[in-house]
Amino acid sequence: MRPRALIVDDEAPARAELRFLLEELGQVQVVGEAANGEEALLLLRSLPYDLVLLDIRMPGGSGLEVAAALRDLPNPPRVIFTTAYPDHAVEAFDLAAADYLVKPFDAARLARALERALEHADDAASPSAAPSSGGPARRGEEPEPLARVPVQRDGRTVLVDQSAIVYASAARGYSSLKLADERLLVTFSLNELERRLRGHFFRVHRSYLVNLDHVRELVPDFKGALVLVMNDRQRSRVEVSRRQARELRRRLGV
Incomplete structure (x- = not known):
């Protein structure tokens, strides 16, 4: 069974785009959406999720506040922040985020984030099936070398x-x-x-x-x-x- 994912974003087009990318990648099952922090916490406390894709600036509690509240759950899901604001990265990783994606991002970048988020999951969500930045990974496949390393800076990707x-x-x-x-x-x-x-x-x-x-x-x-x-x-x-x-x-x- 694929890991269960929740999308949290106050903008409906952003949720739809993210759902489309996740369905194309096929590594998780999107079983819920929330438009603000309050809705997100209600869903997260009602159903078990393996992964949350979380915007930061939202009404009803910021994504950072939601991520901090997840620590109180018995089995908190992994968190990938998906935001238009690069200036909260350090705070996000202090909350043990699996990754921090700055919009707009593409399928390859999202695939790498999923791989990181799910690398410690159960066999049911084993990263051996998770895609890498170059496409679906195969067991024993050597990852592609990095001649240049992508870095997010001021909303841009610097190599x-x-x-x-x-x-x-x-x-x-x-x-x-x-x-x-x-x-x-x-x-x-x-x-x-x-x-x-x-x-x-x-x-x-x-x-x-x-x-x-x-x-x-x-x-x-x-x-x-x-x-x-x-x-x-x-x-x-x-x-x-x-x-x-x-x-x-x-x-x-x-």
């Missing part, structure tokens, strides 16, 4: 060349990219970035994926572990796990 990434770090279900002089929020998990970034990227720690081309120094800390000093403007310091230290030295030839 960041992977060579510009100094390192990526994980935090609360999303990742951030550290560039030479800025940090950008991305919707890929660190595991996804590790699988899909090519070149000299190496997972030095469970929370850090480093571009070895941007390593400036290796510094032992007082415990005997390694810390990397990167060549960004801030000379960021990245911790290396003991388990990865030997392989890192080998890759760097030191």
Whole structure:
């Protein structure tokens, strides 16, 4: 049985478009719609849902308030925010959102969000059947490499060349990219970035994926572990796990 989804948006055309995209993808079953936060909470407390696609600015309680209230449910659904406003992303991920989509988005972007949201679901909603950004995923299929990483900024999608990434770090279900002089929020998990970034990227720690081309120094800390000093403007310091230290030295030839 496909996971049960609820669409929450105060604009009827937006709900209809999202329902159409979800039905085309076929990964979830849309079993409810709500036009405001109050209706959404009533439905969510009455029926079990696996996934909520949630607008943020609505009458009757914002999407952020609805997501916060879901924490009180015994089995809260996963949340994907679908909004025209990119400025609430950090708040959304603090509420453990699976993804944050800025309108207008297409089927490929929605497919990737569904894959992220359902990756920890039961076998009935196994991500092995979920589509990736390039189409339906097959068991054992290698994900497509990312030459450039899409980043949402001010309602636009900016493509960041992977060579510009100094390192990526994980935090609360999303990742951030550290560039030479800025940090950008991305919707890929660190595991996804590790699988899909090519070149000299190496997972030095469970929370850090480093571009070895941007390593400036290796510094032992007082415990005997390694810390990397990167060549960004801030000379960021990245911790290396003991388990990865030997392989890192080998890759760097030191």
